[in-house]
Amino acid sequence: MELFLHQVLAGIATGGIYACMALAIVMIYQAIDHLNFAQGEMAMFSTFIAWQLIQWEVPYWAAFFITLAVSFAGGYLIERIIMKPIHNAPILSHVALFIALFAVINSLAGFIWEYQIKSFPSPFGTHSVLGEGLISAHDAGMTGVTVTLLVFLFLFFRYTRIGLAMRAAAANPESARLVGIRVEWMLALGWGMAASIGAVAGMLIAPVVFLEPNMMASILLYGFAGAVVGGLTSPGGAVIGGVLVGIIENLAGTFIPYVGSELKLSIALALIVFVLTVKPSGLFGRSVVHRV
Amino acid sequence: MAMKTRSAFTDLIAFFGALAVALAPYRRWLILGLVLLIVLPMPFVVKNFFVFQLTLAMVYAIAILGLNLLTGFNGQFSLGHSAFYAIGAYTAAILMDQYDVAYYWTLPIAGIICFVAGFLFGLPALRLEGIYLALATFALAVAMPQILKLSPFEHWTGGVQGIVILKPNAPFGLPLNPDQWLYYFTFAVMLALFLCAYNLVSSRTGRAIKAIRDNSIAAKAMGVNLSLYKSLTFGVSALYTGVAGALGGIVVQFVAPDSFTFALSVALFVGLVVGGVGSIAGALFGAWFVLFVPNIAEHISKGLAGAVYGIMLILLIYLMPSGLAGLVRLVVMRFARASR
């Protein structure tokens, strides 16, 4: 029983990370109807920037927030400079562009920082919290930061003018223009925020999986799984989906024989396919009705 | 319109334009003739390794054509074609290695197996559209190497180490080395498959397939059996890519799980976009890009090869959104207009 609880709590912790990635993915999806396959690489690059700052003796939390700011700017610029020319291009062009972005960012990271794994510090320490071996400090810290971030985002979108404007721009760009919202700026803002959220996810998971250019690939996958399970049209659903995926991944890895780390990935994917066949709009999403 | 001073240059353009218009009905034969002229003497003109690379380019062209049939002509998104390629490759390898089947029989067998696999995958995929289908096929692509490595199957698949195949010799004692023979063999297969694809696309079935892409609701209203056609197209698409996989395995002489990762699916997809969606000839362009540009990128910068590749791809998407084939179409139209 204690093992079960331990695994569930650990699953919630990593699930928080997947939830962050899922949220970043859904945010961009709501704005442009496309999945950003390069989201993970952007998060990885941000984490490297944080690592570099820490190497230069910048204290952890300062590096953390500087990285958030730099990531925000990066996401904003990528949207304004690279994504803008293909706004009206067909879906295939978008996907190809994301793939290209993935290649560029991954290669750049490998070039600048090389491929040997590096350790990334955790600001939470390694001792146990809540009784012996139930949950590690880092896991608890991860969950705490994730929850804080999500609460902040909820309040932002619900109660601020810019949050409302962003929601409107994503929901109905034409009507948004008719009330004077600069839709392009809102889009770029969304990218910036998604990049920052991804950076948080990267910096939180790096102490666990170790920092190297290919670290985010499977995490992005779990993020996709979470977003799809929760429903691509529901940010709240994406979060819950991410946490669910984390829990299921952990429990499957611990309790089902033959499931080593490699097969854990396949389980996440089997989940995606299953949900997609049974309920394409996910647990909380709504089916998009197309008028003929 | 103001009178333009006629220069030799304008006359030249007009001449080419008139030529393009006059030759347009025969352009398919012209292209075929041109292709034969360039392709046939190749193995005797270039080094063996380059012959090998050219053969691989043709293999990729077939695979990309398979993907094109599904995505370009039928509008169904797939990021999972590396899985069908893998099935084809492993089918050929297992048949040749463990059952001593001749290499040319492995192609149709691989094709049939992949057709069934594609059709079966296409059935549940019917309910998925656009990005959801992309995700499901993505899942398939990532799962495939895992499945190939699973211990229960090791007896056939050779596990992580894979299977080694022997390259076949030229038949009837022809004076060709194995690489040259495979070049011509692959070319013949490619030609046959391309012609079949062209016929399929221009036929009634082809029109139904394209109608589904353009407006599936209207197609259904006009009596096109959506489920049947979509699954069939999936099957045919998988067949093509599977045959390519079988050929690829024979050419490379080796199959292993990690040769068929998601990266291969990405390469096929990029080849599709670069060559031009909905264009059969474009598959060749795409294959060339996918095979040779990474090498070029590495020449430009060893450490930043991926970045150079990515930048070239980005530029291509900005400048040629309809792929190389689209660009060619545009140029021909411009010439045709200038001649009037």
Add this chain to the structure above:
Amino acid sequence: MTRPVLLEAKNICAYYGATQVLHGLDLSIAEGGITTLLGANGAGKTTMLRSVCGMVRATGEIRFRGRQIAGEATEDIVRLGIAHVPEGRGTFVRLTVEENLHLGAITRGGKAGIAADVERVFGYFPRLRERYRQQAGTLSGGEQQMLAIGRAMMLRPTLMLLDEPSFGLAPLIVQEVFTILKQMNEREKVSLFLVEQNAALALDLADHAYLLETGRVVMAGPARELREDENIRRAYLGY
């Protein structure tokens, strides 16, 4: 009595892709008045409205209070004081009535001002007060139309463009809406530019009218005159 010209459009040609839809339209809207654009389906009425707001590719001159606005972005034109109630109402269906109204005032600051404006909207459309926290998509057609007009009012516009406000509404509701539009025009001094298929209603409400046929103005003048015109009566008023 001549009023100053608020909006003036000269030689407007509009295109959807390669197809030309408007062929050299000339229009002018007087300050404080109600102008209507009539015509059958496909005449180009909606296109004209969209051209004013920069939502459609168009050539020609459009001057708002003397300032050239042709070619500017929609959101910039809107910020000059032109509110547009689009075809289909353009409601943010997943957002609440409250959020929809607040979005109308999103380009302004000042909490107190917005609260007062919302009250004013409720003054005209009491039904919206009951539905304040409901999702806009759950409102009836008539209520959504009221919400759309309310949202436009929140902009404190000088000019309000309305695209077929009677569309899909029961006759009683339409009467209600049009009465309120008249009140709005008189009390808030908002000029209205109204596109309507329902010629009878529009000519009752408006002071000035234009008749559009396949992208060209074929008749223009005081509404009273058009109402009495023999051809219009037969073609558009049914008697």
